[in-house]
Amino acid sequence: MSLRFFVFTIFPDFFECFKNFGIVNKAIKLGKVQIxxxxxRDFTEDKHRTVDDVVYGGGPGMLLKPEPIFKAYDYIKTVSKNPYVIITEPWGRKFDQNFAKELSQKEDIVIICGRYEGVDERVKTIVDEEVSIGDFILSGGEPAATVIMDSTIRLLPDVLSEKESLTVDSFSDGLLGYPNYTRPPEFRGMKVPEVLMSGxxxxxxxxxxFQQLKKTYEKRPDLLEKANLSVEDKKMLNYIYKGKDFEAYLKGEKID
Ligand SMILES: C[S@@+](CC[C@H](N)C(=O)[O-])C[C@H]1O[C@@H](n2cnc3c(N)ncnc32)[C@H](O)[C@@H]1O
Structure with a gap:
């Protein structure tokens, strides 16, 4: 069974590059996802294929008209029994790893990409959830849709070759990822920590x-409040709070 995304957009070409590279392309080829x-514009009836119109009550900019979106939705209902419909909106539920996990369990997802000043409010009657990728304004929902799809597709079973890489990603267990190094062992005087070459x-x-906990404490301490921490994690954190390094923890140095 594969996950199907149906992306409502006035710029379909925007997604061609997205579909042709990396993990997303691999997942498509493996049949794990369809985009x-x-x-x-294919769901308009006038000769100019109009998708937008002025805002009632006045004000700047244009809005995406409801008819093409509803007609596109009617079409989707003929090919999908129960599509989950999201719309990109700056005030929507903040997208995060848990949200991506939820979406990765779905079968069919419609993503409506807003443009201009957004969409006619009546479109919300077919929407299950409004989604924001952050507190900033994009020119359209397309970049947000790629963010949402990319992070969801990574979580589909057998998409990443090493299962490992899922579990070491930041946020997978509520903490940030640890630092990584590759060859050479020394570069411009900067050495790879010896422990990593110890075998x-x-x-x-x-x-x-230890490094995961330290990074999370330094960069996103809010995550520690919700993380599932073991007794050993808490012991490490006591050293980290006191500014002590891994060696001090390993030696069991006394801390007050
Ligand atoms: C220029 S914005 C519209 C902004 C809107 N008039 C407002 O007052 O916030 C055009 C479209 O980009 C998308 N968009 C903008 N910022 C977004 C964000 N942070 N997350 C998700 N989608 C966003 C939405 O689909 C939105 O309808």
């Missing part, structure tokens, strides 16, 4: 956990 762009997997796992 179908629905050109709203001692238990020690490496401890070091990585």
């Amino acid at each position: 179908q762009t629905i050109n709203l 001692n997997h238990k020690l490496i796992a401890l070091w990585r956990r």
Whole structure:
């Protein structure tokens, strides 16, 4: 079974590059996901294929008209029994890893991409959820749709080759990821931490956990409040709060 995205947009070409590279392209080729762009202009009836109109009551800009969106939705209902409909909106529910996990469990998802000043409010009657990718204004919902689809597709079973890479990603267990290094072992005087070249997997796992906790404490302390922390994690955090390094924790240095 694969996840199907139906993206309502007035710029279908925007998604061609997105579909042709990396993990998303791999997932499409593996049959794990389908991304179908629905050109709203195909659901217009006038000769200019008009998708927008002026705002009632006055004011700047244009709005996406309801008719093409409703007609496109009627079409989707003929190919999907129960599509989950989201619309990109700056005031919507903030997109995050949990949201991506929820979407990765769905079968069919419609993403309505707003443009101009947005969409006619009546469109909201067919929408299950409004989604924001952050507190800033984009010119249209298309970049947000790619963000939403990319992070959801990564979570589909068997899309990433190493299952590992899912569990070490930031946010996968409520913490940020640990720092990584590749060859050479020394570059411009900067050395790879010796522990990573020690071959001692238990020690490496401890070091990585310590670094995850440290990074999360330094960059996103709010995440620690909700994270599922073990007794050992809390012990490491006590060292981190006191500004002590991994070696101090390992030696069991006394801290008050
Ligand atoms: C220029 S914006 C419209 C802004 C809107 N008039 C307002 O007052 O917030 C055009 C479209 O971009 C999309 N958009 C803008 N910012 C977004 C965000 N942070 N997250 C998700 N979608 C966004 C929405 O679909 C929106 O309808």
